[in-house]
Amino acid sequence: MRILLIEDDRRTADLIVEGLVEAGHLVDHVADGNEGLRRARTAAFDVVVIDRMLPGLDGLEIARRLRASSVRTPLLFLTTMSGIDDRVEGLEAGADDYLVKPFAFPELLARLNALARRPPLAQVETVLRVGDLEMDLVARRVKRAGQTVELQAREFQLLAYLMRNAGSLVTRRQLLENVWEFHFEPRTNLVETHMSRLRAKVDRDFDSWLIETVRGSGYILRDRSS
Numbered sequence: 001m002r003i004l005l006i007e008d009d010r011r012t013a014d015l016i017v018e019g020l021v022e023a024g025h026l027v028d029h030v031a032d033g034n035e036g037l038r039r040a041r042t043a044a045f046d047v048v049v050i051d052r053m054l055p056g057l058d059g060l061e062i063a064r065r066l067r068a069s070s071v072r073t074p075l076l077f078l079t080t081m082s083g084i085d086d087r088v089e090g091l092e093a094g095a096d097d098y099l100v101k102p103f104a105f106p107e108l109l110a111r112l113n114a115l116a117r118r119p120p121l122a123q124v125e126t127v128l129r130v131g132d133l134e135m136d137l138v139a140r141r142v143k144r145a146g147q148t149v150e151l152q153a154r155e156f157q158l159l160a161y162l163m164r165n166a167g168s169l170v171t172r173r174q175l176l177e178n179v180w181e182f183h184f185e186p187r188t189n190l191v192e193t194h195m196s197r198l199r200a201k202v203d204r205d206f207d208s209w210l211i212e213t214v215r216g217s218g219y220i221l222r223d224r225s226s
Helices: 012-023 033-042 059-068 084-093 105-117 154-163 172-178 190-202
Strands: 002-006 026-030 047-050 075-079 097-100 127-130 135-138 141-144 145-150 213-214 219-220
Touching: 002 012, 002 033, 012 026, 026 033, 026 190, 033 154, 047 059, 047 105, 047 145, 059 075, 059 084, 059 127, 059 141, 059 219, 075 084, 084 097, 084 127, 127 154, 135 154, 154 172, 154 219, 172 190, 172 219, 190 213
Parallel strands: 002 026, 002 047, 047 075, 075 097
Antiparallel strands: 127 135, 135 141, 141 145, 213 219
């Protein structure tokens, strides 16, 4: 399995990573909630393990935002919050399982294996395609008409969000909330600047443009060749 571990306690994280690697799994570890959410949205994992209390963004909010973004990767909360209300809150936020610290590693491993065996509600997408534009979420590679497109990390996130919503209007506020995690309106042209750079890389040297600006409303990414 490829597992994402979002855990800010270094000792706990080291023990989990060591055990999972010894069991033959690949583990990506991040200690910050915002970074964990970004990774879970833009890369393909078999299971995500999340602590409830995290810097930047708490585990409940990570789960809620992943489900709101239609990310269906199995989620397991690993936390010291052991009350019945805590468990219910975690499961209702979108988690598939809930394990309380301290825990026995064999139980954690068994729960992860059980989650990975569950049939997915829908096939997990690891490659996004719109026309001749292709994004590999695992390799973090983008190609247009067979040519590699080099993107910075934020540009990759921005394009991934547009491709997941291809054919639909995406507003500036949606981009700020889902790509930058801003829940306020910054007095800058942040979105416009990044969009301009993205279009220069994705559209400028090709026959057809995929990214359209809808004045006063937002952006649409769609294939106009058909």
